Amino acid sequence: MRESDFVSGFARGLKVIEAFGETRPKLTIAEAAKLTELDRATVRRCLLTLADLGYADYDGKFFTLTPKVLRLGHAYLSATPLPLMIQPYLDQLSEKAGQSASASVLDGTEVVYIARASQKRVMSINLSPGSRLPAYCASMGRVLLAALPEAEARSILDRSELKANTPLTKTDPNALMEELRRVRDQGYAVIDQELELGLCSIAVPVENDRGRVVAAINIGAPAAHVPAAEMAARYLPLLKDTRKALRLVLR
Amino acid sequence: MRESDFVSGFARGLKVIEAFGETRPKLTIAEAAKLTELDRATVRRCLLTLADLGYADYDGKFFTLTPKVLRLGHAYLSATPLPLMIQPYLDQLSEKAGQSASASVLDGTEVVYIARASQKRVMSINLSPGSRLPAYCASMGRVLLAALPEAEARSILDRSELKANTPLTKTDPNALMEELRRVRDQGYAVIDQELELGLCSIAVPVENDRGRVVAAINIGAPAAHVPAAEMAARYLPLLKDTRKALRLVLR
DNA sequence: TCCATTATGTGCGTTATACGAACAAATATC
DNA sequence: GATATTTGTTCGTATAACGCACATAATGGA
Numbered sequence: 157m158r159e160s161d162f163v164s165g166f167a168r169g170l171k172v173i174e175a176f177g178e179t180r181p182k183l184t185i186a187e188a189a190k191l192t193e194l195d196r197a198t199v200r201r202c203l204l205t206l207a208d209l210g211y212a213d214y215d216g217k218f219f220t221l222t223p224k225v226l227r228l229g230h231a232y233l234s235a236t237p238l239p240l241m242i243q244p245y246l247d248q249l250s251e252k253a254g255q256s257a258s259a260s261v262l263d264g265t266e267v268v269y270i271a272r273a274s275q276k277r278v279m280s281i282n283l284s285p286g287s288r289l290p291a292y293c294a295s296m297g298r299v300l301l302a303a304l305p306e307a308e309a310r311s312i313l314d315r316s317e318l319k320a321n322t323p324l325t326k327t328d329p330n331a332l333m334e335e336l337r338r339v340r341d342q343g344y345a346v347i348d349q350e351l352e353l354g355l356c357s358i359a360v361p362v363e364n365d366r367g368r369v370v371a372a373i374n375i376g377a378p379a380a381h382v383p384a385a386e387m388a389a390r391y392l393p394l395l396k397d398t399r400k401a402l403r404l405v406l407r
Numbered sequence: 408m409r410e411s412d413f414v415s416g417f418a419r420g421l422k423v424i425e426a427f428g429e430t431r432p433k434l435t436i437a438e439a440a441k442l443t444e445l446d447r448a449t450v451r452r453c454l455l456t457l458a459d460l461g462y463a464d465y466d467g468k469f470f471t472l473t474p475k476v477l478r479l480g481h482a483y484l485s486a487t488p489l490p491l492m493i494q495p496y497l498d499q500l501s502e503k504a505g506q507s508a509s510a511s512v513l514d515g516t517e518v519v520y521i522a523r524a525s526q527k528r529v530m531s532i533n534l535s536p537g538s539r540l541p542a543y544c545a546s547m548g549r550v551l552l553a554a555l556p557e558a559e560a561r562s563i564l565d566r567s568e569l570k571a572n573t574p575l576t577k578t579d580p581n582a583l584m585e586e587l588r589r590v591r592d593q594g595y596a597v598i599d600q601e602l603e604l605g606l607c608s609i610a611v612p613v614e615n616d617r618g619r620v621v622a623a624i625n626i627g628a629p630a631a632h633v634p635a636a637e638m639a640a641r642y643l644p645l646l647k648d649t650r651k652a653l654r655l656v657l658r
Numbered sequence: 659t660c661c662a663t664t665a666t667g668t669g670c671g672t673t674a675t676a677c678g679a680a681c682a683a684a685t686a687t688c
Numbered sequence: 689g690a691t692a693t694t695t696g697t698t699c700g701t702a703t704a705a706c707g708c709a710c711a712t713a714a715t716g717g718a
Contacts, residue, residue, distance in 0.1 A: 161455045163675075165705065169417030170460065173479050181486040186665050195707050196666080205414045209421065210515075217666095217714095221483040223512050223519040228424050229480020230537035232472040235432040247525075261474050263461075268474040271535075274498075274524070284522075284536055286481035414705070416675070437695050449676060451696075 165202075168194055172202040173211075173225060182218040229286050238371060239270040239285065241405060242362070246273040246373065249398045253391055255377045258283065259362070261370070262300040265316040267291050270371065289351065292316050292332055293325050295359035296372035298345035302336040303361050303369035309336055325350040344392060348384035355379060358387040360395045364406040373398060416453075419445055423453040424462075424476065433469040480537050489622060490521040490536065492656060493613070497524040497624065500649045504642055506628045509534065510613070512621070513551040516567040518542050521622065540602065543567050543583055544576050546610035547623035549596035553587045554612050554620035560587055576601040595643060599635035606630060609638040611646045615657040624649060 175191040176183060185203060189196040203219045206212035211224045233239050242259045250257035250273035260267040266288040274283075283289075291297030292313055301309045310333060318327040326332055339345040344360045359374035375391045382390060426442040427434060436454060440447040454470045457463035462475045484490050493510045501508035501524035511518040517539040525534075534540075542548030543564055552560045561584060569578040577583055590596040595611045610625035626642045633641060 161452050162459060163416045163420060163452045163456045165414045165416035165675075166420030166453055166456050167460055168706095169414060169420065170462070170479065173482050176482040176486040178485040181488060184665075185667095197668090197707060198705080200666080201412050201414045201705075202417055204412045205417050208413060209418055211421070221486055223483065223514050223521060225483040226480045226519055226521075226537035227539075228421065229477045230539070231424050231427040232474065232476040233535065233537060234429040235427040235472055236474075237432060263474050268477055270474060270477075284484060286477035286484060286536075288478075288481070416705080419676090435695075436697095440695095446677065447696075448678080448698090452676080 168192070168198055169202045169205065172199055173206070173221070173228075176221050182220045184218060188219070233270070233285060236270075238406070242371065242373070242402065243271045243273070245398050245402055246271050249273070249373070249375070249394060253375050253394055255375050255382075255391075257373060257375050258296070259371050259373045260294075260296045260300075261372075262291060262297070263288070265291055265312050267294050267297045267300060267372070290316060292318055292327075293321060293347065293350040295345045295347040295357040295374045295376075298336065298339050298347070299359045299361045299372045300369070302339040302345070306333070306336075309333070321351050322349055322353045324348055324353075344388065344395065346384055346387050349379055353379075356382060356384045356387055358391050358395065360392075360399050362399055362402050362406070365403060370406060373402075419443070419449060420453045420456065423450055424457070424472070424479075427472050433471045435469060439470070484521070484536060487521075489657070493622065493624070493653065494522045494524070496649050496653055497522050500524070500624070500626070500645055504626050504645055506626050506633075506642075508624060508626050509547070510622050510624045511545075511547045511551070512623075513542060513548070514539070516542055516563050518545050518548045518551060518623070541567060543569055543578075544572060544598065544601040546596045546598040546608040546625045546627075549587065549590050549598070550610045550612045550623045551620070553590040553596070557584070557587075560584070572602050573600050573604050575599055575604075595639065595646065597635055597638050600630055604630075607633060607635045607638055609642050609646065611643075611650050613650055613653050613657070616654060621657060624653075 171192045171194065172188055175188050180187070185196055185200045188203060189199040192199060203212060203214070207214040207219065211222055213220050213222055239259070246257045246259055256272065256274040258269055259271040260269045269283055269285050269287040271285060272283060289297065291301055301312060313329045313332055318329065320327050326335060344358060346356070346358045348356055355376060356379045357374050357376040359372050361369045362371045362373055364370050373395065375395065377387065422443045422445065423439055426439050431438070436447055436451045439454060440450040443450060454463060454465070458465040458470065461473060463470050463472055490510070497508045497510055507523065507525040509520055510522040511520045520534055520536050520538045522536060523534060540548065542552055552563060564580045564583055569580065571578050577586060595609060597607070597609045599607055606627060607630045608625050608627040610623050612620045613622045613624055615621050624646060626646065628638065
């Protein structure tokens with residue numbers, strides 16, 4: 157691609173949208189400028205453009221995003237066959253297991269939820285399509301990383317901020333690489349409260365009909381109810397059934 | 408806003424993202440140009456920019472969106488208190504009712520789902536946060552329209568493509584305005600298979616602590632299981648409880 | 659209350675982008 | 689297989705965005 161084929165105004169605007177987030181639901185021009193490291197004048201133009209198009213509201217001081225921005229994410233969810241095809245299988249899986257089931261893909265150092273079937277939510281984390289978790293400490297992240305060439309997985313770990321969310325979180329890159337090898341061998345990953353105390357999960361990779369790993373699915377359960385050691389015995393057969401079924405329908 | 412404070416390159420790019428959708432998961436440059444009514448050269452630059460930033464893939468012929476675009480929609484979902492605050496109440500509601508429960512807001516002529524708690528999915532429609540339905544024939548759309556000044560509601564109806572999804576769909580603007588008045592009076596809306604045969608739903612408005620309508624919540628059920636005439640008797644008390652609880656926590 | 663600090667809005671020269679047409683390449687049509 | 693037709697790409701030029709600098713307004717302490 158030639159350099160002249162890059163629309164920097166567009167790229168800057170997208171950066172501005174992403175500046176909004178959990179801890180910053182409303183932004184002033186100056187705040188957005190700091191977060192995006194763009195010039196204030198530029199950010200101001202982007203924000204006013206967003207407001208003009210109806211993607212943002214402006215009260216003269218703060219900008220907030222409007223539900224219209226969901227159109228952008230929805231463009232992916234409805235345009236991509238993967239989430240749509242996986243959803244019914246996830247529903248079945250979740251019902252049979254009596255626990256929440258999710259599907260995700262890898263994006264950089266994070267897993268992105270693309271579909272979810274939730275039973276009553278007991279956990280503090282609120283996950284929905286578009287939610288992100290660090291790959292290194294999530295069950296689906298582990299199987300997705302394990303599906304990559306070692307060098308690539310290593311590179312992602314190196315770029316990850318390996319912090320201990322709980323006392324049980326594995327944060328040593330070498331230990332994690334070792335774990336990835338185990339995951340690759342056994343074909344599934346179990347997480348024992350590495351992300352949040354009280355939460356266990358088990359994930360398997362999902363392949364398309366050509367055998368390429370295109371996503372991961374998992375089941376999450378409260379540790380108090382299902383100890384990590386029991387996860388595989390309880391849910392692995394269900395997960396494997398779902399995986400097999402999906403492999404036949406995913407092109 | 409001065410005209411010079413509008414970044415047209417940004418606006419064009421957003422338009423290009425929205426060109427992707429259910430029936431068009433992959434687009435060529437020419438297709439995207441037609442859909443957006445932009446110059447081919449301009450669209451090409453936008454698409455190449457998206458690809459460069461990782462929001463799209465390009466195989467030399469087709470562009471497809473990547474999960475990274477979910478970041479944009481997620482910026483809204485996680486930035487806005489409304490979906491996060493409503494979700495747990497929706498979960499409770501769904502569990503008590505034994506049916507799917509959803510929350511939505513109005514965006515133009517459509518309702519946008521901002522949260523959803525689904526029981527086993529029996530319907531053909533697959534709804535998730537970001538999903539859109541025409542307001543005129545959806546239960547949440549009716550209560551949201553009913554909450555607007557008459558002239559505004561009328562203007563939205565006039566801009567809507569009032570098509571009969573089923574033989575039961577109300578499509579006459581005057582009849583719809585009459586229905587909105589009834590909805591406003593009784594405080595809820597029931598839809599009897601106007602969107603899809605076999606699907607009934609009931610919705611109530613949700614107000615914040617200052618009494619402003621900020622969203623709608625609904626319960627959907629298969630008509631075979633719960634006839635429209637029974638919806639109110641079965642679910643209205645639950646919906647009203649939820650509404651009352653939400654009113655206290657939404658600022 | 660005043661002053662220091664920080665945020666917002668505007669004008670302008672420089673730089674980069676969009677436009678439209680023209681060309682090249684690939685498809686479709688007969 | 690030759691001719692239309694559509695699609696992708698390139699290029700020069702008019703134009704619009706950028707970012708700096710300055711002016712103005714809002715905020716927060718002493």
